[in-house]
Amino acid sequence: xxxxxxxxxxxxxxxxxxxxxxxxxxxxxxxxxxxxxxxxxxxxxxxxxxxxxxxxxxxxxxxxxxxxxxxxxxxxxxxxxxxxxxxxxxxxxxxxxxxxxxxxxxxxxxxxxxxxxxxxxxxxxxxxxxxxxxxxxxxxxxxxxxxxxxxxxxxxxxxxxxxxxxxxxxxxxxxxxxxxxxxxxxxxxxxxxxxxxxxxxxxxxxxxxxxxxxxxxxxxxxxxxxxxxxxxxxxxxxxxxxxxxxxxxxxxxxxxxxxxxxxxxxxxxxxxxxxxxxxxxxxxxxxxxxxxxxxxxxxxxxxxxxxxxxxxxxxxxxxxxxxxxxxxxxxxxxxxxxxxxxxxxx
Amino acid sequence: xxxxxxxxxxxxxxxxxxxxxxxxxxxxxxxxxxxxxxxxxxxxxxxxxxxxxxxxxxxxxxxxxxxxxxxxxxxxxxxxxxxxxxxxxxxxxxxxxxxxxxxxxxxxxxxxxxxxxxxxxxxxxxxxxxxxxxxxxxxxxxxxxxxxxxxxxxxxxxxxxxxxxxxxxxxxxxxxxxxxxxxxxxxxxxxxxxxxxxxxxxxxxxxxxxxxxxxxxxxxxxxxxxxxxxxxxxxxxxxxxxxxxxxxxxxxxxxxxxxxxxxxxxxxxxxxxxxxxxxxxxxxxxxxxxxxxxxxxxxxxxxxxxxxxxxxxxxxxxxxxxxxxxxxxxxxxxxxxxxxxxxxxxxxxxxxxxxxxxxxxxxxxxxxxxxxxxxxxxxxxxxxxxxxxxxxxxxxxxxxxxxxxxxxxxxxxxxxxxxxxxxxxxxxxxxxxxxxxxxx
Numbered sequence: 001x002x003x004x005x006x007x008x009x010x011x012x013x014x015x016x017x018x019x020x021x022x023x024x025x026x027x028x029x030x031x032x033x034x035x036x037x038x039x040x041x042x043x044x045x046x047x048x049x050x051x052x053x054x055x056x057x058x059x060x061x062x063x064x065x066x067x068x069x070x071x072x073x074x075x076x077x078x079x080x081x082x083x084x085x086x087x088x089x090x091x092x093x094x095x096x097x098x099x100x101x102x103x104x105x106x107x108x109x110x111x112x113x114x115x116x117x118x119x120x121x122x123x124x125x126x127x128x129x130x131x132x133x134x135x136x137x138x139x140x141x142x143x144x145x146x147x148x149x150x151x152x153x154x155x156x157x158x159x160x161x162x163x164x165x166x167x168x169x170x171x172x173x174x175x176x177x178x179x180x181x182x183x184x185x186x187x188x189x190x191x192x193x194x195x196x197x198x199x200x201x202x203x204x205x206x207x208x209x210x211x212x213x214x215x216x217x218x219x220x221x222x223x224x225x226x227x228x229x230x231x232x233x234x235x236x237x238x239x240x241x242x243x244x245x246x247x248x249x250x251x252x253x254x255x256x257x258x259x260x261x262x263x264x265x266x267x268x269x270x271x272x273x274x275x276x277x278x279x280x281x282x283x284x285x286x287x288x289x290x291x292x293x294x295x296x297x298x299x300x301x302x303x304x305x306x307x308x309x310x311x312x313x314x315x316x317x318x319x320x321x322x323x324x325x326x327x328x329x330x331x332x333x334x335x336x337x338x339x340x341x342x343x344x345x346x
Numbered sequence: 347x348x349x350x351x352x353x354x355x356x357x358x359x360x361x362x363x364x365x366x367x368x369x370x371x372x373x374x375x376x377x378x379x380x381x382x383x384x385x386x387x388x389x390x391x392x393x394x395x396x397x398x399x400x401x402x403x404x405x406x407x408x409x410x411x412x413x414x415x416x417x418x419x420x421x422x423x424x425x426x427x428x429x430x431x432x433x434x435x436x437x438x439x440x441x442x443x444x445x446x447x448x449x450x451x452x453x454x455x456x457x458x459x460x461x462x463x464x465x466x467x468x469x470x471x472x473x474x475x476x477x478x479x480x481x482x483x484x485x486x487x488x489x490x491x492x493x494x495x496x497x498x499x500x501x502x503x504x505x506x507x508x509x510x511x512x513x514x515x516x517x518x519x520x521x522x523x524x525x526x527x528x529x530x531x532x533x534x535x536x537x538x539x540x541x542x543x544x545x546x547x548x549x550x551x552x553x554x555x556x557x558x559x560x561x562x563x564x565x566x567x568x569x570x571x572x573x574x575x576x577x578x579x580x581x582x583x584x585x586x587x588x589x590x591x592x593x594x595x596x597x598x599x600x601x602x603x604x605x606x607x608x609x610x611x612x613x614x615x616x617x618x619x620x621x622x623x624x625x626x627x628x629x630x631x632x633x634x635x636x637x638x639x640x641x642x643x644x645x646x647x648x649x650x651x652x653x654x655x656x657x658x659x660x661x662x663x664x665x666x667x668x669x670x671x672x673x674x675x676x677x678x679x680x681x682x683x684x685x686x687x688x689x690x691x692x693x694x695x696x697x698x699x700x701x702x703x704x705x706x707x708x709x710x711x712x713x714x715x716x717x718x719x720x721x722x723x724x725x726x727x728x729x730x731x732x733x734x735x736x737x738x739x740x741x742x743x744x745x746x747x748x749x750x751x752x753x754x755x756x757x758x759x760x761x762x763x764x765x766x767x768x769x770x771x772x773x774x775x776x777x778x779x780x781x782x783x784x785x786x
Contacts, residue, residue, distance in 0.1 A: 024631060026733075026734060028632060028633070028714075028734075030714070030717070033747075036717070036718070037550070037551040037552075037748075037749070039718070040550040040551055040718035041550040041551060041552045043550065043718055043721070044472075044549060044550035044552075044553065044718075044721070045432070045434060045550075047721060047722070048433075048434050048471065048472040048475065048476075049431070049432060049433045049434055049475075053721075053722060054721035054722055056632075056633055056714070056717065056718065056719050056721070056734040057717050057718040057719075058633070058714050058716065058717035058718075058719070059716065059717050059747075060717075071626075074629075075629075075631075076625060076626075076629045076630075076631065076632065078632075227747075228747050229749060230746070230747050230748070230749065249749070250749045252515065252517070253517075253749040253750055254749060255511075255513060255515065256507065256508070256511035256512070305431070308431055308432070310430075310431055310432035310435065311432060316432075317552060320516060320552075321551070321552055
């Protein structure tokens with residue numbers, strides 16, 4: 001008995017150490033949960049259409065994806081990071097510190113951010129950025145003094161909106177979507193209402209005023225959702241008066257449960273986002289580690305397949321799922337073809 | 347019986363008449379029994395509600411509305427499709443055109459075009475391509491395919507999607523539903539048992555019909571093998587030493603306390619440890635069932651050690667004494683007499699530890715087994731451990747987070763399968779215990 005036990009453990013330990021030597025033959029991807037659906041569609045098609053194995057796509061958020069991307073070069077690091085925002089200077093530095101110097105940036109298209117409420121709820125059908133800002137901002141300027149902003153109902157903010165309590169479910173701070181929400185909605189609303197100027201008059205510096213514009217009230221009227229859109233949907237389902245922030249494709253997949261609001265009079269759709277009429281949209285990206293091209297089989301082919309006219313173009317499966325395709329697709333294709341790295345010309 | 351002879355009891359009448367004090371005591375006892383029954387009923391009703399909701403939400407995942415279509419692909423069409431970059435799309439177009447013209451010959455009431463067929467039947471390209479790539483000799487001959495309908499049409503037939511909630515969109519139009527109804531009446535669309543769900547692999551968000559839990563079952567199985575082959579010998583060896591050989595001193599006390607504490611450590615902590623130790627330090631591959639198994643081994647070890655020690659302790663000392671008395675060495679006494687008698691308890695503890703590990707998701711989040719991972723069946727024994735794969739609970743978690751309702755249904759279906767495995771393991775543990783356990 002004892003002999004058997006010791007032999008089995010010895011074999012297991014041997015198998016362990018042998019494992020480290022096996023080369024990886026599939027592409028590893030991680031990052032934004034907004035990009036995940038698109039990446040998984042392409043990964044499945046890539047496996048079905050080529051002789052390469054299907055890439056592995058993990059979720060976890062843009063920041064965590066880029067952090068893993070910047071861990072270093074080698075088979076035990078990921079090849080591609082999906083991101084719903086552009087990589088930051090700080091992250092590029094962190095990458096460089098770990099030897100990840102040549103990064104290829106690929107913009108895959110645009111994603112719209114929509115505000116939607118329960119299908120049976122009150123009629124939130126028209127918003128402007130100012131309404132959202134005045135409802136959710138932490139502090140506003142009244143008569144030259146900065147005071148806490150605590151409107152109770154939407155009608156307090158704008159008489160045209162229903163007189164129901166404010167309950168907003170917005171993306172948490174680790175989401176790429178949050179950044180777009182802050183910049184394209186809160187900051188814009190802050191400027192549109194003249195609050196930004198008022199804050200600077202009240203003695204804040206420009207940076208402080210911007211931060212104050214983007215600060216969200218913390219008394220419970222606005223709830224950060226750290227999970228994905230399914231969690232937001234569940235919260236909306238449980239709260240008739242709730243307003244949630246969703247990606248366009250998520251909304252289009254759940255039109256039987258959600259009612260969408262216009263922003264500044266424009267209804268969100270792939271057409272209005274592509275034409276930039278709908279104001280709240282953002283580009284989506286993925287980043288390729290150039291050092292892995294030629295080492296990990298299928299890496300460049302995956303990127304080429306992803307951005308081909310047939311896949312990422314206006315009639316492709318990604319557009320069908322809700323991605324707004326990039327009008328400058330050809331230049332992105334050229335970037336991949338020539339493996340042009342970021343900051344090459346600067 | 348002391349109260350019967352008590353002074354006070356004697357003074358107040360006979361035992362046959364019930365006095366006020368006895369009445370309150372009896373009432374208290376009755377109340378306590380009622381509380382107990384209420385507690386049990388509450389527990390049972392939660393169980394029933396849970397089981398009912400799981401089965402009600404999960405059962406639809408086991409059936410699918412399929413279209414049976416006969417298709418003939420010419421070698422020219424095959425060569426043409428294979429020459430393109432987006433090959434599966436080309437197959438779909440051939441299929442849609444063929445099926446459209448076949449239906450138009452039948453003469454249906456509803457007007458439709460190839461795009462309606464695309465919306466109703468959805469992703470056919472991958473199935474067709476993999477079939478013809480494997481069977482090139484079937485080119486030019488009629489082949490019958492069973493293809494799943496698109497998730498929205500499937501949901502419509504299952505009652506998940508209601509007609510009044512449908513607005514015309516690029517995913518589905520009301521006219522498509524009319525056409526689907528007509529196909530259903532004509533017997534072209536039939537509800538069948540969904541084998542793909544049992545044997546299939548994960549699919550992308552766009553293709554819920556093709557998703558199955560099979561590949562992640564293989565991943566879970568590989569992990570359980572690793573857990574079994576590592577934690578059983580290590581756990582049993584550790585507990586035998588601690589229980590039978592180790593001197594009782596401060597050090598062994600410290601080890602004992604720590605093992606008990608380890609059993610209570612949240613599993614996510616083991617995930618972080620696994621990420622740091624196995625992936626970042628030992629450079630084992632990410633998303634590999636081997637790493638998952640190692641992490642779960644760490645988690646299961648304390649459970650196994652604690653239950654093994656308990657069952658070693660329950661073997662009466664007379665057995666050891668008798669063995670030592672007839673001249674056996676300490677090791678012989680343990681391995682020839684104590685261990686065989688403790689085996690049923692050890693196995694039960696191991697199986698329960700494995701069942702716990704089987705349902706664990708949190709540590710897998712950190713080592714890359716959650717996401718779009720379970721895409722291929724492993725090619726061989728080594729690749730079952732080393733190639734990226736998911737596990738059942740991780741797959742359920744992934745599906746539940748997707749926007750399409752069809753995946754939510756699949757998540758519930760996955761829970762049913764996971765429960766079946768857990769139930770089977772627990773029943774096995776009970777049988778082993780009943781059959782081999784000895785009472786002293």
